[in-house]
Amino acid sequence: xxxxxxxxxxxxxxxxxxxxxRAAQRxxxxxxxxxxxxxxxxxxxxxxxxxxxxxxxxPLVRHFVDVFSNSEEIVSISGSCTATIxxxxxxxxxxxxxxxxxxxxxELIPKVHEFSQYLTDVLGVVDxxxxxxxxxxxxxxxxxxxxxxxxxxxxxxxxxxxxLELVELPHAExxxxxxxxxAVKNAPxxxxxxxxxxSNIFASGAETVVALDNSCLTHxxxxxxxxxxGISTMHLAELLDQGANGSEV
Amino acid sequence: MSRSKVGFPANSLKSINDSQxxxxxxxxxxxxxxxxxxxxxxxxxxxxxxxxxEEIRKETLNYLDKYLSQLEFSVERLGGTVHWAGDAREANxxxxxxxxxxxxxxxxxxxSLTTDEIAMNDFLSENGVTAYETDLAELIVQLAxxxxxxxxxxAIHMNRSEIxxxxxxxxxxxRRLSDNPVELAExxxxxxxxxxxxxxxxxxxxxxxxxxxxxxxxVESEGNGRMCLTLPKVLISVMGIExxxxxxxxxxxxxxxxxxxxxxxxxxPYTSLWSGVHDGDGPEEFHLVILxxxxxxxxxxxxxxxxxxxxxxxxCLNVCPVYxxxxxxxxxxxxxxxxxxxxxxxxxxxxxxxxxxWASSLCGACYEVCPVRINIPQxxxxxxxxxxxxxxxxxxxxASFMLLAGLFKSPxxxxxxLRLVAKAxxxxxxxxxxxxxxxxxxxxxxxxxxxxxPSEAFRTWSKRHG
Numbered sequence: 001x002x003x004x005x006x007x008x009x010x011x012x013x014x015x016x017x018x019x020x021x022r023a024a025q026r027x028x029x030x031x032x033x034x035x036x037x038x039x040x041x042x043x044x045x046x047x048x049x050x051x052x053x054x055x056x057x058x059p060l061v062r063h064f065v066d067v068f069s070n071s072e073e074i075v076s077i078s079g080s081c082t083a084t085i086x087x088x089x090x091x092x093x094x095x096x097x098x099x100x101x102x103x104x105x106x107e108l109i110p111k112v113h114e115f116s117q118y119l120t121d122v123l124g125v126v127d128x129x130x131x132x133x134x135x136x137x138x139x140x141x142x143x144x145x146x147x148x149x150x151x152x153x154x155x156x157x158x159x160x161x162x163x164l165e166l167v168e169l170p171h172a173e174x175x176x177x178x179x180x181x182x183a184v185k186n187a188p189x190x191x192x193x194x195x196x197x198x199s200n201i202f203a204s205g206a207e208t209v210v211a212l213d214n215s216c217l218t219h220x221x222x223x224x225x226x227x228x229x230g231i232s233t234m235h236l237a238e239l240l241d242q243g244a245n246g247s248e249v
Numbered sequence: 250m251s252r253s254k255v256g257f258p259a260n261s262l263k264s265i266n267d268s269q270x271x272x273x274x275x276x277x278x279x280x281x282x283x284x285x286x287x288x289x290x291x292x293x294x295x296x297x298x299x300x301x302x303e304e305i306r307k308e309t310l311n312y313l314d315k316y317l318s319q320l321e322f323s324v325e326r327l328g329g330t331v332h333w334a335g336d337a338r339e340a341n342x343x344x345x346x347x348x349x350x351x352x353x354x355x356x357x358x359x360x361s362l363t364t365d366e367i368a369m370n371d372f373l374s375e376n377g378v379t380a381y382e383t384d385l386a387e388l389i390v391q392l393a394x395x396x397x398x399x400x401x402x403x404a405i406h407m408n409r410s411e412i413x414x415x416x417x418x419x420x421x422x423x424r425r426l427s428d429n430p431v432e433l434a435e436x437x438x439x440x441x442x443x444x445x446x447x448x449x450x451x452x453x454x455x456x457x458x459x460x461x462x463x464x465x466x467x468v469e470s471e472g473n474g475r476m477c478l479t480l481p482k483v484l485i486s487v488m489g490i491e492x493x494x495x496x497x498x499x500x501x502x503x504x505x506x507x508x509x510x511x512x513x514x515x516x517x518p519y520t521s522l523w524s525g526v527h528d529g530d531g532p533e534e535f536h537l538v539i540l541x542x543x544x545x546x547x548x549x550x551x552x553x554x555x556x557x558x559x560x561x562x563x564x565c566l567n568v569c570p571v572y573x574x575x576x577x578x579x580x581x582x583x584x585x586x587x588x589x590x591x592x593x594x595x596x597x598x599x600x601x602x603x604x605x606x607w608a609s610s611l612c613g614a615c616y617e618v619c620p621v622r623i624n625i626p627q628x629x630x631x632x633x634x635x636x637x638x639x640x641x642x643x644x645x646x647x648a649s650f651m652l653l654a655g656l657f658k659s660p661x662x663x664x665x666x667l668r669l670v671a672k673a674x675x676x677x678x679x680x681x682x683x684x685x686x687x688x689x690x691x692x693x694x695x696x697x698x699x700x701x702x703p704s705e706a707f708r709t710w711s712k713r714h715g
Binding site for chain 1: 265570608616634646658670689697
């Protein structure tokens with residue numbers, strides 16, 4: 001059976017990381033999934049909600065529901081955007097006092113899946129045929145770990161990648177210090193937390209850091225690059241696209 | 250006023266660069282964190298216990314009026330006296346008049362956050378009464394003329410050689426000490442025993458107050474609390490209105506949740522339970538001061554009220570990446586850490602309240618360990634929105650978010666912006682490397698490179714590849 005799945009890429013992936021979206025698309029298509037990209041999608045509202053502008057995000061919730069309510073299933077390549085939909089959409093929809101929107105939102109929420117969870121739990125896939133002969137550590141981002149409770153999915157998928165040596169990241173579950181606008185409103189604190197994350201990455205011996213969210217990876221890589229560490233970061237979707245037939249190198 | 254100039258960001262900057270403080274906090278929170286994880290891990294029904302704890306606290310807050318009047322009745326039936334205090338001033342005046350009515354000018358204290366909240370020691374001292382702290386850590390903080398920086402470990406910001414020096418200057422009266430914890434504890438013991446035996450009035454906090462039996466409960470590690478509660482003639486206990494529990498049975502849930510969450514112990518060393526007064530046994534007089542001080546206002550907020558479920562275990566402090574690097578003083582409140590960031594703004598509404606809701610990366614580690622399942626990130630986000638709705642916002646930020654929301658509502662406009670960004674990527678990428686970035690980008694750029702912009706957005710690529 002061919003599944004039709006809508007890809008939700010998130011606004012910042014759309015503008016900064018199209019490579020992640022393309023990789024996710026290729027990985028899913030190789031697994032026989034028929035993908036569509038609803039072209040009117042924009043932003044889930046996370047930056048507004050988390051910074052304290054929840055009221056401005058209410059129309060964005062309505063927009064998201066309008067764009068995706070005809071989709072059978074939605075795959076998101078951002079753990080924190082998926083968590084935003086799960087944790088805030090119901091309450092924001094209720095603010096409109098529009099019972100129709102509340103109902104459509106309630107129906108939509110369970111159809112939104114985080115990418116790695118979709119692969120392992122919905123498609124039942126372990127080996128996607130990728131190969132990446134490098135030392136890799138996995139940083140479980142806070143929203144994927146503590147809001148979505150996704151942890152094992154990424155590890156299972158990574159272990160099946162040919163040549164990949166999965167090394168342990170000490171204190172992996174600790175935040176990288178990003179936190180959206182926290183990174184600029186409390187910039188020194190955010191950096192202090194990030195420095196410890198990076199020292200743990202060093203201690204792990206990894207060449208590449210993998211996660212389920214490009215926002216946290218932007219934070220981590222911003223520091224790795226600034227300090228000329230030579231360590232790279234990669235969204236799981238990109239890694240699972242490595243070395244596979246038809247991948248973009 | 251811009252939030253970044255005052256409040257938490259400015260306060261925490263000093264701590265971030267204080268190597269001694271950072272080392273003390275890293276080692277202390279790390280140790281408690283591991284102990285807690287170990288003893289919680291061995292309880293198979295931990296999640297069930299947390300949910301039961303949450304249920305009981307919710308029930309209590311939903312019927313608070315009923316349980317408080319039941320508590321008053323039970324306490325007075327057993328010979329205690331209940332006093333109601335609307336705010337800090339009223340509570341302090343009640344306590345002072347009780348002390349004066351016995352002609353005393355000294356009291357001993359067992360650690361109590363609530364009396365710190367109402368600044369009782371300062372009030373008493375202005376009125377000629379000296380309050381001696383008897384909890385070891387509180388004593389250290391008091392002798393150093395410092396402020397507590399942790400709910401459970403008030404002197405967590407100090408290490409033992411700092412404490413040795415402090416004792417040499419104060420209670421050891423010039424005697425030389427080593428930094429051996431046993432010797433330091435013995436020094437404080439000799440000093441405190443005298444106070445216990447000679448002081449007639451004690452002031453205590455309350456961990457739990459049971460409505461149906463009038464039983465009060467204090468849990469502690471040192472036994473100094475037990476002395477305070479039993480040796481003096483008069484005992485004055487101070488509690489916030491939210492500390493009540495409906496039934497004696499409920500205690501069994503919290504005496505499991507609290508020690509495992511707070512000190513990482515299966516059971517705390519001293520659990521004192523008392524009810525009323527008894528001839529020839531313990532204090533001859535017992536007064537219970539029940540304090541509102543903003544709590545009923547918090548209760549009116551359907552999202553914020555969950556903060557009142559807190560049982561002051563401090564597990565959220567010990568796992569918080571921000572607290573570990575800022576220390577307690579940065580929160581400018583007797584309630585520091587994640588719980589302080591949601592409790593202080595709701596209770597006190599002062600200058601710090603404007604920045605505290607943002608003193609978190611919303612990582613959720615606090616919610617994960619909270620024994621009564623307070624969704625701290627949810628309340629933080631709620632308070633952020635409240636502060637902004639009250640008009641405390643930067644106009645530039647507000648305008649930017651409005652502009653962004655407008656773009657996100659209109660896919661053609663958003664698409665056009667993305668095409669524009671892609672077109673301008675070369676100068677934008679060069680600008681980000683130049684290091685001269687405005688506003689938030691500059692704050693990011695101070696320690697982190699900006700990502701490089703690609704030649705086209707995903708939607709543009711997707712359209713081309715149909």
